[in-house]
Amino acid sequence: MTITTTGDTAAATPRSQPRRTTGAGARGLRTLGLYTLSVLVGVGIWQLIAMKYGSSLVASPRETVSAAGELASDGTLGNSIIASSRRILIGWGLGVVVGAPVGLLVGQIRIVRHLLEPYIEFFRFIPPVAFVTLAVVWLGIGEPSKVVLILYTAVFIVTLNTSAGVMAVNESKLRAAASLGASRRQILQRIVLPSTVPYIVTGARLAMGNSFLTIVSAEIVASQVGLGSLIWTSRNYGRIDWVFVGIITLGILGFVYDRVLRLIAIRVLHKYGAKV
Incomplete structure (x- = not known):
């Protein structure tokens, strides 16, 4: 049996x-x-x-596809995608690398929070486009000015979300760990950081979206290559169909990058509750 x-x-x-x-x-x-x-x-x-x-105001889907083929054939579209993607990923990545540790410190150490909070609350309300001119004057029209603007965009969003995650940790867990003899470092590694991972992922996603908003204004002012520059140049030539190509390409890239980020978070950080 x-x-x-x-x-x-x-x-x-x-x-x-x-x-x-x-x-x-x-x-x-x-x-x-x-x-x-x-x-x-x-x-x-x-x-x-x-x-x-009419086509003078709104390019049709067929006209947009035709214009995309035209821009792709001479390499303009591909070069613009590569240039903008490189700037976004570098600036966004630096923002996450800097913002997450700062957010952990701000959320866990009271004196650090009191010292940095006035600056965080002040600068996060100033849009990156306000610093475009200064970035060009200080750093030139090369890559650093665009990367720094995107870094500025991303770092405050990641910092705020991370600090919110730290302060949302259940106080009873922290007290229980401390009563069992856990050090501050062990509490950070075993309790605070795992509980904060979903907040960091959310902050990274929001920062990615805002990075796309920043790259257009940065490239319009100080770039000859990039999707923002393509949109502005298209306006000067009266090519509405090129403008539509640039806008739609930005949307597609943002959608793809966000999906890739979500996939990585689910596969790598699922044990920390990163469900996005």
Whole structure:
């Protein structure tokens, strides 16, 4: 009887796994179908607006695709994507690397919070576009000025989200760990940091979005290559279709980068509760 029961259980297990796999596959197909439907509806609305206002104001989807092919054929689009992506990723990455540790210090050490909070609260309300001129004067029209502006954009967002995560840690956990003899470093590593990871990921995602907002203004003022520069140059030539190509490319890049960040967070940081 025991052997028969074990065999029945072993036989039932493989049959239950394909059902879960099939269910996940069905959900994936349904999500893909909804995404496709949403995009088609959006393109349809876009086409109707273009038909109403004309190509001088709104480029149609066909005109935009044609313009994208034109810009891609001479390398303008590819060079613009590479230049903007490089600036965004470097500035955003530095913002995360600097903002996360500062946020941990601000959230955990009261004196550090009191010393830095006035500066954080002051500068985070000043938009990066206000510093474009100073960045060009101080750092020149090269890459450093754009990277520093994006770093400025990202660092305060990551710092605030990280510090909020630290201060949201349950006080009873901290007291229990301290009563058991845990040092400040052990409490930081074992309790505070794992509980703060979801907040850091959220801050990183928000900072990525704001980095895309900053890159356009930075490249318009001080760049010959990049998606912001492409949009501004297109305006000077009266090419509305090129403007649409630049705008849509920014949206696609942002969507892709955010999805990649979410995937990495889910795969690498899932044990810390990073569900995004």
